[in-house]
Amino acid sequence: MPKSILIDPADVRKAGILKLRDIPLNQYKPDFSREVKKYGIEGLRRILMDMLIIREFEYALNKIKTEGVYQGVKYNHKGPAHLSLGQEAAAVGQALTLDRNDLIFGSHRSHGEILAKSFSAIVKTSESDLIEIMKTYLDGAIFKVVEKDGSHSDIKDLAYDFILYGMLAEIFAKVTGFHRGLGGSMHAFFAPFGSMPNNAIVGGSADIALGAALYKLVNKKDGIVISNIGDGASACGPTWEALAFASMDQYKTLWGKGFGAPPVIFNYFNNFYGMGGQTVGETMGFNTLARIGAGVNSDQLHAERVDGYNPLAVADAVERKRKILQEGRGPVLLDTITYRYSGHSPSDASSYRTKEELELWEKNDAVNEYARYLIKHDVLSQEELLAFKETARNKIAGNFAKAVDMAVSPREALHSEYIAGVMFSNQKIEKFENREPEVLLPLEENSRLKSLAKKERYAYDRSGKLYSKNKMFLLRDALFEAIIHRAYIDPTLVIYGEENRDWGGAFAVYRGLTEALPYHRLFNAPIAEGAIVGTAVGYALSGGRALVELMYNDFLGRAGDEVFNQMAKWQSMSAGVLRMPLVLRISVGNKYGAQHSQDWSAMLAHIPGLKVMFPATPYDAKGMMNLALSGTDPVVFLESQKIYDVGEMFHTEGVPEGYYEIEEGQPVIRTTGKDITIVTIGAALYAALDAAEVLREQYDLEAEIIDARFINPLNYDLIVDSLKKTGKIVLVSDAVERGSFLNTMAAQITQLAFDELDGPPVVVGSRNWITPAAELENMFFPQKEWIIDAIHERLLPLPGHRVSTNQSIEELKYRNKKGV
């Protein structure tokens, strides 16, 4: 909502006609002499060699998958094999002109792209660099196996085997795979050569690749990024979100000179089928995929169709588009047509296409056609072609035999200690680059910081009276302090989401940040929750720190895949090769009914690979945000809208002005007591405090309140110690009771301290309904009466207590029976 850009009714109401430009289709004109000049004869022959190796690679996997034997070596491959037989030319052509700095992200069908990109990088990398990369990658685990052979003519030949062996070992879940076998066929990649994560979620790479491009844009890094997705991904929402996010006007209108636009190519390897769905004539309506660029921006995303059956046409297109990106005129869309001979997977009987169609494409086969092209121009003989094929077969067979051999290529034992080391990176990184952070004014001149200096950082005055909210330092202020602190230290930190700039965030956490940070470090994202998280994933795994926001927890569904499958998983699927310094702030609402008032912490807790934090006090909000923003792991940072305006009621010395961190996973005691333990998550802390007062005054019971603060990881020691003292435990949060994380805690506590229990751990959550209107919310969210009644009914009958709500076992049974 920049004030600088006027929306003039006179303009927007004017009659007229919007004209689209022509969209080029397969405009590449072969010119052998130009091609020789450009790539050299060796270069042109190498293209053939690379295609043949890829074809043999996929052929071998197809044999193994369907017949269990390849070149006399038997193997039972249990995992997937989504093969790209037929698509070799597109992959090799694309990689041909790319540098190591250029990144490609792919799909479940990306074996060929990984190999092609790596081969291309090998050719362009010096031998000493190659040795360095191979020797250091996973401490030389792959290199040691490949090098033993001693049969290599040169380092580049060795590097080819390094890639082929590492790739096969990864597919076969071996410890010598690119990612210790934790990624597998669909997720393999090799970052040192610019082959970045390949995604088994259709279209999953679009916004992640954009995030990597955003990283290059913001941090002024060389290179472009290509998102390789299939035509099947053209229908996916997050793919469209990525197109929208990539083509925002603000890069050009607001970010200032020298930025341009994210250097990204959305390349659709269009093999005309999304699984079995035919995108032309059946499941989509675009007829020509390149058309969709015209709907996105006035440059029509520079979209064109490229003949993916001619590697040189693809190489030409990539080179031309790179120029556009370097000029800051991106993003770009390519419709690279190709065809896969194999099914979607070996279980695919290809019942959706005819034999005739298959044969037509095989007659046009790109590898044969290209070989004929070279033979025609006398740079290859038939004998050499046979020799090339023999070389390819030998390379694959040799590496295949090593990769399946359990003695040479064992599997990792996935014990807790090992897996804990790859699920999270657990590092402390002050800043990801050493340069000065770009800011608009010195920290001490920030108007909000100046105003905060006058606030009371402890909520009570000397007489024990609460200060008014206007005078207090609030939870939202604490978050602001932590965030601006990191923004002035880490130059790579970018902050974005909906209404993050100008507005100051929907809940005023970012007020004062707009004046401090330039556009490229703090900007408003389109309302595209998937892309907000997805781009941040790409940004973080590229080496920068991202802080993004979902305005309401309820919108998590819109970013489901990006949070659950991408943000959470890439550290571990890469066996720790990638880091994910990404903090996702999610506000938990109330007052706004069923779609704006849900605490979905349980879903986040359920997904392995996320750290989940939920502070309830200003002291913790600052210390935990500091913790989150100094780490290297994906953190979902939950904030309850109920308590953005609470002051610090526990630390009598107030919220420190300086930097501090809360110990990760460590709950905290809010009030000590000996009779009953109440564990809270989030804003429920304050209901528990009220309940504790009633217990003390009316029933002479001392409650010990523990604020869990963390959902994952979580150290149960303090809770168990408290339970040893009290024997009774109630768990309270604003999440609906069924499936609440509290039930996980209750089960864990029962395991950890069964003999200490004087009654079952009692969970008090919100009702299993839709969140009702604000006026009815006290019947939905846990109230202090619920806590006391639940104690009375299920743990410790309180003498003389009269219940005002129904927390009985009978009622519990009834609610479950009715599903509410």
Next chain:
Amino acid sequence: MAKAVILPRQGNTVESCILLSWRKKKGDKIKKGDILCEVETDKAVFEIEAEEEGTLLELFFEEGDDIPVLTHIAAIGEEGEDYENLRPAQTDIPEQPQESPVNLPAPETGHKESEEKIPVTEKTSNNRRGVSPRARQLAKKHGISLSGIQGSGPMGRVIERDVLNVMQIRQPLTPAAREAVLVTDAPLPAEGSGLGGRITRQDVLSSSQAEPEKDIVREEPLKGVRKIISERMLASLQNSAQLTLHRSADASALLALRAGFKKSALNHPFASVNINDLVMFAVIKILPNHPVINSLLNDYTVKYYKNIHLGFAVDTKRGLIVPTVKNAQNFDLLSLSKEIKRLTEACRNNRIHKEDLSPATFTVTNLGSFGIESFTPVLNLPQNAILGLNAIHLKPVQTEAGVEFTPHIGLSLTINHQVIDGAAGTGFLQELAEAIKNINILVAI
């Protein structure tokens, strides 16, 4: 309109009755005066009669349930009539007011029943009570048997505070005993043999030997009269200072008189007067001279009585029952004897009336017919004395003619030393012995 069958209060001290058996079943046609069921108190079995005519619509309890008095136990009315309003609540706590801070939302209104319920008291018919793991651990650590503990948690669950309560009143364990408890897992004696009543390792070990788990053939929970006797006896010994004095009385006259009665014609009213009756008669005669023996102790106050309400123990199949001869001082020998027989019969046939079980001021218990020569009767609190009658045996007595063997009856008087000193007890026994020796004179007076 359906009417409730109410469990009547069987005497002032009765709080609940065990439902022994239903004589009628659901759906039976009932006439006024039909016996509906039998219930048992600590003292006797009663029959509950129908006071209404109609169909037995519902039985609210099952056989074996322990039911508070004045509870609805059944409903009688026209067939098909609604009786749910008569169903007893599961608690005697008055219903809570309906007022609550908010109007309860719709899904709950169809489910009012559980809202009105305060589920603190356990369901009376449910004998299976839980024990929290914490209470179990604590009990084990301190060697406390869980079986006798009343749970105060939800659904009657035994929780930590219940065990702590027991620990406060129980004798402590020596450290060695505590270790032994952990090993043997045996129930402990209430009283220890160590210093200050401490339970010692030896106590634990002998306790564990006394009840080796593997030899248990079957387990029977105490209930009904047995349970009440169990509680009363334990309470008696725990709550009073009992001292038993033994002596014997010359029974020559007693035997001669009894023999004389027996020889009389069969239809003679005195023919059935027995030794027991005669001694009881003697007791009545001398008791007025010893008011403290005929007294009760309540809350450190001794209450003396003008009249004698003489209790006597009757052995029945279900346990000991003690009926009372009210105003016994007014009875002559014959009427006393008849009253004793009537009450004894009633006890043995389960037909004892609640008025005949009213509290006594003094009790006589007789083990003499079983050959017992001396024993320590247990006080029937709050009475301060109980007299045990033993077998008659020959005792050498020094006479002028040398040593003669004279029949003697053994007397064992247990007194509450809190109230009665040995001398006062001796005085009573001495006068009683004299009275027995001269029973023919006493009868003649």
